[in-house]
Amino acid sequence: MKPLDPRLLRYARATRAYLVATVALGAVHAALLITLAFLLADAITGVFLHGAGVPQLLPLIAVVAARSVVAWLQEVAATRSAAAVKSELRRRLLAHVAGLGPYHRTPAGEIATLAGHGLDALDAYFARYLPQLVLSVLVPGLLLARLLPADLIATLTIAVTLPLIPVFMALVGMHTEAATKRQFRLLARLSHHFLDVVAGLPTLKLFGRAGAQAGIIRRISGEQRQQTMRTLRTAFLSSLVLELLATLSVALVAVGIGLRLVHGELDLATALTVLILAPEAYRPLREVGANYHASAEGLAAVEEVFAILETPLPAEGGAAPRDGALVFDQVEVRFPGRAEPALRLSATIEPGEIVALTGPSGCGKSTALAALLGFVSPASGTITVGGVDRETIAPTAWRSKIAWVPQRPHLIAGTVRENIALTGADHDAVVEAARLAGADTFIAALPDGYDTLLGDAGSGLSAGQRQRIALARAFLKDAPIVLLDEPTANLDTTTAAEVMDAIRRLAHGRTVLIAAHRPELIALADRELRLAGSLTPAGA
Structure with a gap:
């Protein structure tokens, strides 16, 4: 399952404007983060080493407020873009199904699940996963570029440990993708069967088979519940793995900083700056891993939607109809x-x-x-x-x-x-x-x-x-x-x-x-x- 399926750009134009806005806001977010770290380090150093009075809080408040505004703008852009993408995909899906005609093989219950609950799951993808995906590329890159002239050892430590998180994410993601697809197929199967039972309820009641169908629905619901719990268990365990890996990496950086600070090889301002920024370098990747599971169902649904949209329609161009035999x-x-x-x-x-x-x-x-x-x-x-x-x-x-x-x-x-x-x-x-x-x-x-x-x-x-x-x-x-x-x-x-x-x-x-x-x-x-x-x- 691709982090960003190129077909989203082709079938949902609202995705393009959203990506541009997300990249721009992500760059501003990273710049504000670096600015905040240096302001905090300078303020703390001034108080403890130089006996300065209460530091100027106005710049800090301004940066924190600016970060809050950027976060709010990201949320607004994500919500509106998700609504626009879902609306566009639903229109395309229904128009395509109508063009394919009544003999298309996808059952009505599955199409209803895709157009409803399936595409609604894209909210998590646009609101949480995609912004963090952009930040996971921008923030570590900008932080490493800023830390390199300040502390080469800490920069190398972060650069070496950082790629371990995507590796573990990929390993967990392959398992999660298969589990999520199974979960969504079971949900579509349940929806299709339930729709058939409701449509045929008079006949089932007449022949006394309504109770048997209730048992079948109960069994399919149980399978879907068990598959959902397996998927959630995978999500929780993968989050634990990523958090543990990120925590150990930050601890490794912090130990090196502490030892060099004690031996006088590093000044306090630089040490504080690195300690403030190091967790922020890992945070976007950790959150990408955590939010991937929340967005996986929406991505699985989009895969099914694209499979239908890529089914060729009868060509509209052609000869005019003639009278005759x-x-x-x-x-x-x-x-x-x-x-x-x-x-x-x-x-x-x-x-x-x-x-x-x-x-x-x-x-x-x-x-x-x-x-x-x-x-x-x-x-x-x-x-x-x-x-x-x-x-x-x-x-x-x-x-x-x-x-x-x-x-x-x-x-x-x-x-x-x-x-x-x-x-x-x-x-x-x-x-x-x-x-x-x-x-x-x-x-x-x-x-x-x-x-x-x-x-x-x-x-x-x-x-x-x-x-x-x-x-x-x-x-x-x-x-x-x-x-x-x-x-x-x-x-x-x-x-x-x-x-x-x-x-x-x-x-x-x-x-x-x-x-x-x-x-x-x-x-x-x-x-x-x-x-x-x-x-x-x-x-x-």
């Missing part, structure tokens, strides 16, 4: 961890044709729609639209020509109107789309009609009502190509009939692909295309 030419789609292809298909769908994709579960019906949408890329073969390879068409332009109704449409926490008008259509257009989808009757019966607030995932509506909201979106988009993924699945006969009436209206004059099981839904199609695992001939 949709052709699957020897298309094979494969998913990691699966030996057999998820889809094998060769077929041609003419403009205006309604085609039902049928076959057993797992034969690739939904995958065929995902490939056409550009959410997955074929391992071999091509999909062409009007003779143009879909891979060369700009994804945004291509998807603007498609209306997609998934098997389980997602509804946002908002009003019914907002859920239909995702693209910001006016009220009259929303009402007309709802009427064509057969949704206007039940919407009118809701407490506030189109202004009725829905919960997450459309809670408050039945499965059939959610499906008709999704069909209303498709009517509102008025796209020439319509993809329907099991639109009547899990619906009773009456509701399914109402949905199919809406599909008939939606299909008129459009090219429609329907992933279907129900015979009555297949009957709506001009042609059935059966997927059975082997390459399906065109026109089957």
Whole structure:
């Protein structure tokens, strides 16, 4: 794990200004530290050796006050920079995940953990670790340069013992990095599992398995707790090692100073200056080691964020979409961890044709729609639209020509109107789309009609009502190509009939692909295309 990952500079521009400010403030801090040491040494020497009166306290107070102001400015810069970096990384992460599409392999629970708790852990990195990292380079260098003409022996002693701390830090850090990554992965796993359990709680309660899932969550939580305690134990032990090493090094310098002072080889002012500055040479490195553990979780989360951000997005540039036949030419789609292809298909769908994709579960019906949408890329073969390879068409332009109704449409926490008008259509257009989808009757019966607030995932509506909201979106988009993924699945006969009436209206004059099981839904199609695992001939 790098002390400063260069990707932070690339993905979070606020880091650059913060680093400049941190270096500048660190240099001022080191200069004030040296000034304070010399003022204290002169004041003490004047009182004890020359019988001077009470020393002038104003310069000392001014230097101490200036150091306090510098420390405050560092804290302000760190807090604001951390907030700016976290905000920028969250925006990039969410935008990138949206660009990758719904078939990206990172589970939703892990992404939520990364965007929330994971990036919040960067506060410790920016507020404590990074400033000390800069000081650990600036302060020892400036102190050694100032001590060299005053006391060569003490300077050499510090120069020889100082590198031992980074060596031990590196040894401890390698162990800490692995432990922190394991801890964060366990936390992400726990979050993902908990999200799945909450989403499936009605089914688990129905089958009496909620208690078993509580036991699994308890077990994963116990593993995460044990891993956290191991990481903390490593942090405490490493701090002890670094403190002991720094203390022994300062003691070595102090013994040499004392012996030479007793034998008259060193004057009191120089001895006091060295004794004041010697601990300060080791302090930044000790604090870097201590603060590394506080920032390690944030760095581990950033590693995961960068892994997602570096996943290539589909190229936005490309050819404009054309009208014409949709052709699957020897298309094979494969998913990691699966030996057999998820889809094998060769077929041609003419403009205006309604085609039902049928076959057993797992034969690739939904995958065929995902490939056409550009959410997955074929391992071999091509999909062409009007003779143009879909891979060369700009994804945004291509998807603007498609209306997609998934098997389980997602509804946002908002009003019914907002859920239909995702693209910001006016009220009259929303009402007309709802009427064509057969949704206007039940919407009118809701407490506030189109202004009725829905919960997450459309809670408050039945499965059939959610499906008709999704069909209303498709009517509102008025796209020439319509993809329907099991639109009547899990619906009773009456509701399914109402949905199919809406599909008939939606299909008129459009090219429609329907992933279907129900015979009555297949009957709506001009042609059935059966997927059975082997390459399906065109026109089957």
